[in-house]
Amino acid sequence: MMLGWLFPRQSQRRLLPGGRMRGPTAYVIAIMTFAMIVMTAAGLALANAASMVSAGIAHRYTVQLPGGGSDPAQALDMLRRTPAISNVELVPEQEMRRTLERWLGPAGAGADLPVPTLIHLDLAEGADADVVASAVERRIAGARFIAHSDNLRPLLRAMTALQWIALALVALMAAATAATVVLAARGALDTHRSTIEIMHGIGATDLQVTHLFQRKIALDAIIGAGVGTAVAGLVLLLLGGGAAVAGELAGRAPLGPRDAVILALLPVVIAVLATWVARVAVLAALRRSL
């Protein structure tokens, strides 16, 4: 049986003394699991938010008319008659002056400060933005065709960078967990060196010896990953708030069902990784002896 080593006979369990959670391994794995789940959740939430922002502005553009130049009504009419444009909306001048006032103070609201005319529009599905842009700029003198995604590109770039940083941190934590397991395995081998020598002398194979240590570390990893997951789940629930979790899962939630599956798989991956690393480390150490 592939997992037979995890459920040995009582007599085999006695070969390595000491109960679970005796050493620091389980605690370190619990902390690492907690940190990895929270970090992964943050990365996924960031990815989802970026994706939502990106989708929201993908078809959104603004036509800017220079102050005192083209007639806004004519421009609006032309834009509304363009088949590739699905929605056109003039930004009221008062709204723009209010915005300027926030930045420039009362001078921003003065009528002597020229403000451009802005018309927001949405392109129809499948429309070619370049074609529409050149048509607009050709037919409306001095008009500028601005994609919203251009304005938000630095923000999206920063969000993408944060996602990669989150992923790198999770990978680093996984590496640190693996290193901890290697140290724990070596420590256990040193502690039980005489038992190993006796077993080898009597004819135990490397695999028989390895299974003892592999099981011990696997149990620590399973318990540690379980505890870390429980605490991380609690923290995420508290951070997300009941409404975010219960009400927004349908579409706008920072974490969706696919993300929940990824987070649920993470402790399993950590436990498997720890067990595999322990096996490789012990086998490598045993091979150095005769």
Place this chain on the structure above:
Amino acid sequence: MRQARRGHREGHPLSAIVEFESVGLRYGAGSEVLRDLDFRLGKGGFYFLTGPSGAGKTSLLRLLYLTQRPTRGRIRLFGEELSDAPREKLPHFRRRIGVVFQDFRLIRHLSAFDNVALPLRISGRSDAEVDGPVREMLAWVGLADRASARPATLSGGEQQRVAIARAVISQPELLVADEPTGNVDAEMAQRLLHLFAALNRLGTTILVATHDLSLIAATPGAQMIRLENGGLVDPTGSLRHPPLPAGGEERT
């Protein structure tokens, strides 16, 4: 096995279970602790290994129970060349060898029962198959009532008997014992010798490293290997039945 032992007693040559050919051993960059060892042990024979302290007896035993490789030369065990055999092959051969270590090497956290049962469990026997033979063996070495005792609570002699019981429980083809009577009284030494003789009659080849010449005197038909300064010495005078050099025939 029985055939081999009968052959030995009737004066026929025994097939070799151990063959050393120009074997040398050095640790690290030091000088050789064993040099030019050429001998063979016949299957079913009873041998004593003697020599002064530091002569290389323990090193020779380590080569025999496969926890050390020779620096040079060839070692054949059970008809197989094992000097540079891949380590994956060694457990199979180690299971055919019983070892009594001078320092007992019992697992401290296991009971006497579990220590004796270890070779059987390693070879894959179930707990049900292990129980009877282990209790029988513990009774034989006079420790039936100490089955659940940990080594730390046993006297030196009791620990030695547990170590011997562990070495012989799986009826090995070759039994290697390093000073097995060093910590027991004369009566127990005689009992252990009888146990070895009984195993020997069943076909087990016995090699006992000892300083105790009375053991040798009490074992008719046994042969002796004497080591001095890492080499076999001329057995003249001290050996009644010297082993043959490699490739030679057993003398009767």
